[in-house]
Amino acid sequence: MRELNHPPRKSLTLTGVLYALSDPVRLAIVKHLAEDGGKACGTFCLPVAKSTASHHFRVLREAGVIQMRPEGTQYINSLRREDLDARFPGLIESVLRATGPI
Amino acid sequence: MRELNHPPRKSLTLTGVLYALSDPVRLAIVKHLAEDGGKACGTFCLPVAKSTASHHFRVLREAGVIQMRPEGTQYINSLRREDLDARFPGLIESVLRATGPI
DNA sequence: TCTATCGTTCGTAAACGATAGAACAATTAA
DNA sequence: TTAATTGTTCTATCGTTTACGAACGATAGA
Numbered sequence: 001m002r003e004l005n006h007p008p009r010k011s012l013t014l015t016g017v018l019y020a021l022s023d024p025v026r027l028a029i030v031k032h033l034a035e036d037g038g039k040a041c042g043t044f045c046l047p048v049a050k051s052t053a054s055h056h057f058r059v060l061r062e063a064g065v066i067q068m069r070p071e072g073t074q075y076i077n078s079l080r081r082e083d084l085d086a087r088f089p090g091l092i093e094s095v096l097r098a099t100g101p102i
Numbered sequence: 103m104r105e106l107n108h109p110p111r112k113s114l115t116l117t118g119v120l121y122a123l124s125d126p127v128r129l130a131i132v133k134h135l136a137e138d139g140g141k142a143c144g145t146f147c148l149p150v151a152k153s154t155a156s157h158h159f160r161v162l163r164e165a166g167v168i169q170m171r172p173e174g175t176q177y178i179n180s181l182r183r184e185d186l187d188a189r190f191p192g193l194i195e196s197v198l199r200a201t202g203p204i
Numbered sequence: 205t206c207t208a209t210c211g212t213t214c215g216t217a218a219a220c221g222a223t224a225g226a227a228c229a230a231t232t233a234a
Numbered sequence: 235t236t237a238a239t240t241g242t243t244c245t246a247t248c249g250t251t252t253a254c255g256a257a258c259g260a261t262a263g264a
Contacts, residue, residue, distance in 0.1 A: 001229090001230060001231075001240080001241070001242085002229095002230085002242095010202070010203075011203060012202075012203070013202075013203045013204055014129070014197065014200045014202075014203070014204060015123075015124050015125065015126055015129060015204055016124075018120050018121075018123050018124035018129075018197070019120075019121070019124035021117075021120050022117050022118075022120035022121035022124050023117065023221095023222085024117050025222090027116070027117060040240080040241090041240075041241065042239090042240065042241080048222085048223070048224085049223070049224050049225075050224095050240085050241070050242090051223080051224060051225075051226090051241090051242080051243080051244095052222065052223050052224065053241090054241060054242055054243085055221090055222075055223080055242095056222090057241090058242090059221095070230095072230090072231060072232070072239095072240085073230065073231045073232065073238095073239055073240040073241075074231090074239085074240055074241070075240085075241070087200070087202060088196060088197075088200045089196060089199065090192050090195065090196035090199070091193070091196040091197065091200070093192065093196075094190060094191060094192035094193040094195075094196055095116065095120070095190075095193065097191065097192070098116045098189070098190045098193070100112070100114075100115075100116075100189060101112075101113060101114070101115045101116070102115055102116060102117055103210080103211075103212090103259090103260060103261075104212095104259095104260085125251095125252090127252095142210080142211090143210075143211065144209090144210065144211080150252085150253070150254085151253070151254050151255075152210085152211070152212090152254095153211090153212080153213080153214095153253080153254065153255075153256090154252065154253050154254070155211090156211060156212055156213085157212095157251085157252070157253080158252090159211090160212090161251095172260095174209095174210085174260090174261060174262065175208095175209055175210045175211075175260065175261045175262065176209085176210055176211070176261090177210085177211070205264100206263100206264085207262100207263085207264080208261105208262085208263085208264100209260100209261085209262080209263100210259100210260085210261085210262105211258105211259090211260090212257105212258080212259080212260100213256105213257085213258070213259095214255105214256085214257075214258090215254105215255095215256090215257100216253100216254090216255095217252100217253085217254090218251100218252085218253080219250100219251080219252075219253095220249105220250080220251070220252090221248100221249090221250075221251090222247105222248090222249085222250095223246100223247080223248085223249100224245105224246090224247090225244100225245090225246095226243100226244085226245090227242105227243085227244075227245100228241105228242080228243070228244090229240100229241090229242075229243095230239100230240085230241090230242100231238100231239080231240080232237100232238085232239080232240100233236100233237085233238080233239095234235100234236080234237080234238095
Protein backbone atom coordinates (compact mmCIF):
# COMPACT_ATOMS: atom_id res chain seq x y z
CA MET A 1 0.00 0.00 0.00
CA ARG A 2 1.27 3.42 -0.81
CA GLU A 3 1.63 6.41 1.47
CA LEU A 4 -1.46 8.61 1.51
CA ASN A 5 -1.76 12.37 1.74
CA HIS A 6 -2.68 13.92 5.05
CA PRO A 7 -3.45 17.63 5.47
CA PRO A 8 -1.08 19.46 7.80
CA ARG A 9 -2.47 20.52 11.15
CA LYS A 10 -2.70 24.19 10.23
CA SER A 11 -4.93 23.60 7.25
CA LEU A 12 -7.64 21.69 9.08
CA THR A 13 -10.93 23.55 8.84
CA LEU A 14 -13.68 23.55 11.41
CA THR A 15 -16.45 23.02 8.89
CA GLY A 16 -14.46 20.24 7.26
CA VAL A 17 -13.99 18.40 10.53
CA LEU A 18 -17.59 18.92 11.60
CA TYR A 19 -18.80 17.65 8.27
CA ALA A 20 -16.58 14.59 8.45
CA LEU A 21 -17.97 13.82 11.89
CA SER A 22 -21.59 14.38 10.89
CA ASP A 23 -22.08 10.99 9.24
CA PRO A 24 -23.13 8.07 11.45
CA VAL A 25 -20.76 5.61 9.80
CA ARG A 26 -17.82 7.95 10.10
CA LEU A 27 -18.72 8.85 13.67
CA ALA A 28 -18.73 5.15 14.51
CA ILE A 29 -15.26 4.79 13.03
CA VAL A 30 -14.01 7.72 15.09
CA LYS A 31 -15.53 6.37 18.30
CA HIS A 32 -13.94 2.99 17.75
CA LEU A 33 -10.59 4.59 17.09
CA ALA A 34 -10.89 6.65 20.25
CA GLU A 35 -11.35 3.52 22.32
CA ASP A 36 -8.45 1.69 20.80
CA GLY A 37 -6.42 3.14 17.97
CA GLY A 38 -4.23 1.28 15.57
CA LYS A 39 -6.99 -0.66 13.89
CA ALA A 40 -7.08 -1.74 10.27
CA CYS A 41 -10.02 -0.75 8.09
CA GLY A 42 -11.38 -4.26 7.93
CA THR A 43 -11.80 -4.59 11.68
CA PHE A 44 -14.68 -2.13 12.04
CA CYS A 45 -17.77 -4.20 11.16
CA LEU A 46 -19.42 -1.33 9.28
CA PRO A 47 -22.87 -1.67 7.74
CA VAL A 48 -21.68 -0.70 4.26
CA ALA A 49 -19.80 -2.22 1.35
CA LYS A 50 -16.04 -2.03 1.48
CA SER A 51 -15.87 0.51 -1.31
CA THR A 52 -18.22 2.72 0.69
CA ALA A 53 -16.16 2.20 3.82
CA SER A 54 -13.08 3.17 1.86
CA HIS A 55 -14.86 6.37 0.86
CA HIS A 56 -15.62 7.19 4.50
CA PHE A 57 -12.03 6.54 5.61
CA ARG A 58 -10.90 8.85 2.87
CA VAL A 59 -13.27 11.64 3.96
CA LEU A 60 -12.00 11.34 7.53
CA ARG A 61 -8.40 11.34 6.38
CA GLU A 62 -8.80 14.31 4.05
CA ALA A 63 -10.54 16.30 6.77
CA GLY A 64 -7.58 15.59 9.03
CA VAL A 65 -9.52 13.52 11.54
CA ILE A 66 -7.61 10.27 11.12
CA GLN A 67 -4.22 9.09 10.06
CA MET A 68 -3.82 6.05 7.80
CA ARG A 69 -0.46 4.34 7.95
CA PRO A 70 0.26 1.63 5.39
CA GLU A 71 1.46 -1.63 6.82
CA GLY A 72 1.60 -4.70 4.66
CA THR A 73 -1.70 -5.16 2.87
CA GLN A 74 -3.60 -2.96 5.23
CA TYR A 75 -3.85 0.54 6.60
CA ILE A 76 -3.50 1.14 10.29
CA ASN A 77 -5.82 3.91 11.38
CA SER A 78 -5.56 6.28 14.29
CA LEU A 79 -7.23 9.45 15.49
CA ARG A 80 -5.20 12.63 14.98
CA ARG A 81 -5.99 13.65 18.52
CA GLU A 82 -3.08 15.95 19.12
CA ASP A 83 -3.67 17.85 15.92
CA LEU A 84 -7.39 18.05 16.54
CA ASP A 85 -6.92 19.16 20.13
CA ALA A 86 -4.44 21.79 19.04
CA ARG A 87 -6.67 23.21 16.34
CA PHE A 88 -10.07 22.78 18.03
CA PRO A 89 -9.58 22.37 21.78
CA GLY A 90 -12.28 20.31 23.42
CA LEU A 91 -14.12 19.50 20.23
CA ILE A 92 -13.28 15.85 19.84
CA GLU A 93 -13.66 15.21 23.52
CA SER A 94 -17.18 16.62 23.56
CA VAL A 95 -18.08 14.61 20.47
CA LEU A 96 -16.77 11.42 22.02
CA ARG A 97 -18.50 12.09 25.34
CA ALA A 98 -21.88 12.73 23.76
CA THR A 99 -24.61 10.27 24.63
CA GLY A 100 -28.14 9.67 23.41
CA PRO A 101 -29.46 9.58 19.83
CA ILE A 102 -26.71 9.43 17.22
CA MET B 103 -45.69 34.96 11.25
CA ARG B 104 -46.72 31.60 12.50
CA GLU B 105 -45.16 29.55 15.25
CA LEU B 106 -42.53 27.13 13.94
CA ASN B 107 -41.72 23.62 15.04
CA HIS B 108 -38.69 23.03 17.22
CA PRO B 109 -37.42 19.58 18.14
CA PRO B 110 -37.47 18.81 21.86
CA ARG B 111 -34.13 18.66 23.61
CA LYS B 112 -34.12 14.90 23.93
CA SER B 113 -34.45 14.28 20.24
CA LEU B 114 -31.45 16.33 19.18
CA THR B 115 -28.93 14.11 17.44
CA LEU B 116 -25.18 14.56 17.44
CA THR B 117 -24.81 13.97 13.73
CA GLY B 118 -27.69 16.34 13.04
CA VAL B 119 -26.14 19.13 15.06
CA LEU B 120 -22.67 18.54 13.61
CA TYR B 121 -24.10 18.58 10.13
CA ALA B 122 -25.98 21.81 10.75
CA LEU B 123 -22.79 23.42 12.01
CA SER B 124 -20.66 22.16 9.13
CA ASP B 125 -21.76 24.80 6.64
CA PRO B 126 -19.86 28.12 6.60
CA VAL B 127 -23.01 30.22 6.26
CA ARG B 128 -24.75 28.44 9.10
CA LEU B 129 -21.65 28.56 11.24
CA ALA B 130 -21.51 32.32 10.70
CA ILE B 131 -25.12 32.60 11.83
CA VAL B 132 -24.38 30.61 14.96
CA LYS B 133 -21.30 32.67 15.79
CA HIS B 134 -23.24 35.91 15.42
CA LEU B 135 -26.00 34.57 17.62
CA ALA B 136 -23.48 33.53 20.24
CA GLU B 137 -22.14 37.07 20.44
CA ASP B 138 -25.51 38.69 20.72
CA GLY B 139 -28.72 36.70 20.54
CA GLY B 140 -32.18 38.00 19.73
CA LYS B 141 -31.39 39.00 16.18
CA ALA B 142 -33.82 38.92 13.27
CA CYS B 143 -32.93 36.98 10.13
CA GLY B 144 -32.42 40.12 8.08
CA THR B 145 -29.66 41.49 10.30
CA PHE B 146 -27.01 38.95 9.39
CA CYS B 147 -25.49 40.25 6.13
CA LEU B 148 -25.12 36.79 4.65
CA PRO B 149 -23.54 36.20 1.24
CA VAL B 150 -26.61 34.39 -0.14
CA ALA B 151 -30.08 35.24 -1.37
CA LYS B 152 -32.76 35.56 1.24
CA SER B 153 -34.46 32.36 0.15
CA THR B 154 -31.18 30.54 0.66
CA ALA B 155 -30.72 32.19 4.01
CA SER B 156 -34.19 31.06 4.96
CA HIS B 157 -33.16 27.52 4.09
CA HIS B 158 -30.13 27.74 6.35
CA PHE B 159 -32.16 29.08 9.25
CA ARG B 160 -34.53 26.21 8.80
CA VAL B 161 -31.73 23.63 8.85
CA LEU B 162 -30.37 25.14 12.08
CA ARG B 163 -33.83 25.20 13.62
CA GLU B 164 -34.71 21.65 12.63
CA ALA B 165 -31.40 20.40 14.01
CA GLY B 166 -32.24 22.08 17.30
CA VAL B 167 -29.39 24.56 17.15
CA ILE B 168 -31.46 27.74 17.12
CA GLN B 169 -34.84 28.93 18.24
CA MET B 170 -36.95 31.17 16.01
CA ARG B 171 -39.57 33.21 17.80
CA PRO B 172 -42.11 35.09 15.67
CA GLU B 173 -42.45 38.76 16.50
CA GLY B 174 -44.32 41.04 14.18
CA THR B 175 -43.06 40.58 10.64
CA GLN B 176 -39.86 38.96 11.71
CA TYR B 177 -38.36 36.02 13.52
CA ILE B 178 -36.15 36.61 16.50
CA ASN B 179 -33.38 34.04 16.57
CA SER B 180 -31.39 32.71 19.46
CA LEU B 181 -29.00 29.88 20.18
CA ARG B 182 -30.50 26.96 22.10
CA ARG B 183 -27.48 26.98 24.36
CA GLU B 184 -29.03 25.33 27.38
CA ASP B 185 -30.43 22.50 25.33
CA LEU B 186 -27.21 22.05 23.41
CA ASP B 187 -25.10 22.14 26.56
CA ALA B 188 -27.37 19.62 28.23
CA ARG B 189 -27.26 17.21 25.32
CA PHE B 190 -23.68 17.73 24.16
CA PRO B 191 -21.66 19.30 26.95
CA GLY B 192 -18.81 21.44 25.73
CA LEU B 193 -19.58 21.00 22.06
CA ILE B 194 -20.89 24.45 21.22
CA GLU B 195 -18.29 26.13 23.35
CA SER B 196 -15.46 24.38 21.51
CA VAL B 197 -17.02 25.24 18.16
CA LEU B 198 -17.36 28.89 19.12
CA ARG B 199 -13.83 29.08 20.50
CA ALA B 200 -12.26 27.59 17.39
CA THR B 201 -9.95 29.87 15.46
CA GLY B 202 -8.15 29.65 12.15
CA PRO B 203 -9.50 28.49 8.77
CA ILE B 204 -13.28 28.16 8.68
C1' DT C 205 -56.96 50.71 2.64
C1' DC C 206 -52.51 50.88 0.49
C1' DT C 207 -47.74 50.13 0.89
C1' DA C 208 -43.55 48.52 2.64
C1' DT C 209 -41.13 45.05 5.15
C1' DC C 210 -39.89 40.48 6.52
C1' DG C 211 -39.39 35.95 5.74
C1' DT C 212 -41.38 31.60 3.75
C1' DT C 213 -42.54 28.62 0.01
C1' DC C 214 -42.40 27.04 -4.71
C1' DG C 215 -40.13 25.64 -8.86
C1' DT C 216 -35.99 24.63 -10.85
C1' DA C 217 -31.17 23.78 -11.81
C1' DA C 218 -26.55 22.44 -10.60
C1' DA C 219 -23.51 20.29 -7.58
C1' DC C 220 -22.57 17.07 -4.15
C1' DG C 221 -22.59 12.74 -1.37
C1' DA C 222 -23.59 7.94 -0.03
C1' DT C 223 -23.96 3.70 -1.93
C1' DA C 224 -22.51 -0.52 -4.39
C1' DG C 225 -20.28 -3.70 -7.82
C1' DA C 226 -16.41 -4.66 -10.75
C1' DA C 227 -11.83 -4.30 -11.68
C1' DC C 228 -7.38 -3.28 -10.02
C1' DA C 229 -2.90 -3.00 -7.18
C1' DA C 230 0.02 -4.33 -3.40
C1' DT C 231 1.40 -7.50 -0.17
C1' DT C 232 1.81 -11.95 2.07
C1' DA C 233 1.62 -16.89 2.37
C1' DA C 234 1.58 -21.40 0.42
C1' DT D 235 4.32 -18.79 -9.12
C1' DT D 236 -0.21 -19.03 -7.47
C1' DA D 237 -3.72 -17.78 -4.38
C1' DA D 238 -5.64 -15.19 -0.70
C1' DT D 239 -6.11 -10.88 1.68
C1' DT D 240 -6.64 -5.93 2.03
C1' DG D 241 -8.14 -1.90 0.49
C1' DT D 242 -8.39 1.47 -3.50
C1' DT D 243 -10.25 3.24 -7.75
C1' DC D 244 -13.58 3.48 -11.39
C1' DT D 245 -18.22 3.94 -12.87
C1' DA D 246 -22.88 4.50 -12.18
C1' DT D 247 -27.11 5.47 -9.62
C1' DC D 248 -30.06 7.83 -6.59
C1' DG D 249 -31.25 11.04 -3.37
C1' DT D 250 -29.94 15.28 -0.97
C1' DT D 251 -28.27 19.94 -0.63
C1' DT D 252 -27.44 24.51 -2.05
C1' DA D 253 -28.72 28.09 -4.70
C1' DC D 254 -31.68 31.62 -6.90
C1' DG D 255 -35.78 34.29 -8.47
C1' DA D 256 -40.62 34.79 -8.31
C1' DA D 257 -44.66 34.56 -5.88
C1' DC D 258 -46.91 34.47 -1.61
C1' DG D 259 -48.50 35.53 3.29
C1' DA D 260 -48.39 38.01 7.54
C1' DT D 261 -47.68 42.14 9.91
C1' DA D 262 -47.07 47.08 10.77
C1' DG D 263 -47.50 51.80 9.54
C1' DA D 264 -49.16 55.71 6.87
